[in-house]
Amino acid sequence: MGHPTCVYVRPIKPDADCSRLELFKSFESMGVTVIQGELDDHKKLVSVLKQVDVVISTFAVPQHLEQLKIINAMKEAGNIKRFVPSEFGNEVDRVSGLPPFQALLDNKKKIRRTTEEAGIPFTYVSANSFAAYFVDYLLHPHDKSDQVTLYGTGEAREKDLEASQLYPDYNFTCVDEFLNIFLVNPPKPKLAAFA
Numbered sequence: 001m002g003h004p005t006c007v008y009v010r011p012i013k014p015d016a017d018c019s020r021l022e023l024f025k026s027f028e029s030m031g032v033t034v035i036q037g038e039l040d041d042h043k044k045l046v047s048v049l050k051q052v053d054v055v056i057s058t059f060a061v062p063q064h065l066e067q068l069k070i071i072n073a074m075k076e077a078g079n080i081k082r083f084v085p086s087e088f089g090n091e092v093d094r095v096s097g098l099p100p101f102q103a104l105l106d107n108k109k110k111i112r113r114t115t116e117e118a119g120i121p122f123t124y125v126s127a128n129s130f131a132a133y134f135v136d137y138l139l140h141p142h143d144k145s146d147q148v149t150l151y152g153t154g155e156a157r158e159k160d161l162e163a164s165q166l167y168p169d170y171n172f173t174c175v176d177e178f179l180n181i182f183l184v185n186p187p188k189p190k191l192a193a194f195a
């Protein structure tokens with residue numbers, strides 16, 4: 001990455017997946033220092049953080065609030081010049097969602113507010129949502145359920161913006177078509193999705 005770089009990873013077990021071991025080896029061959037440790041090992045976390053200027057977190061969705069432990073440790077270390085929390089999605093202070101998605105947004109917001117209150121300089125990376133992630137994961141395409149939950153009345157509110165309004169020249173009816181249009185040859189939207 002052009003700077004001395006450490007990655008703090010969960011302890012590598014002897015029966016760890018080969019691809020995981022290969023990944024760490026490839027990091028080390030690039031000069032990255034791989035440090036094994038638990039997130040709950042506050043003392044160790046602080047001692048590692050004291051050696052770095054910038055902290056980039058890539059925690060997965062269920063672990064977002066675990067970043068509170070990193071913030072506590074950064075406060076104690078007192079030397080961190082920039083924190084990039086695990087965001088890489090929607091601009092959470094400007095969007096709202098249905099309850100399960102709102103819970104995810106709320107966790108990211110909590111991490112933002114705690115970072116700001118701790119006085120740690122930060123950068124929030126908002127990349128919006130990746131269509132492939134939604135289709136493959138969030139839409140639960142592999143679930144076998146006969147029931148669908150509709151929140152509220154199911155009626156769109158007046159201020160809601162339908163995706164079809166962004167790309168009025170396109171109609172898509174199936175996932176393949178959707179992916180072809182938006183991933184292979186994306187058109188320019190008529191309106192910005194998020195101002």
Ligand SMILES: NC(=O)c1ccc[n+]([C@@H]2O[C@H](COP(=O)([O-])OP(=O)(O)OC[C@H]3O[C@@H](n4cnc5c(N)ncnc54)[C@H](OP(=O)(O)O)[C@@H]3O)[C@@H](O)[C@H]2O)c1
Pocket residue numbers: 009010058059060061063086087088089090127128129130131133134
């Ligand atoms: N814009 C979008 O559409 C979009 C799509 C996907 C994700 N995202 C965002 O990107 C960020 C990363 O998500 P991701 O899906 O890429 O995450 P991921 O690949 O599932 O996991 C990221 C890291 O979290 C670590 N991790 C997972 N479970 C853990 C646990 N129980 N304890 C400690 N560490 C754990 C993993 O470490 P190991 O290597 O040890 O397993 C991995 O390096 C999230 O903030 C997510 O919201 C955005």
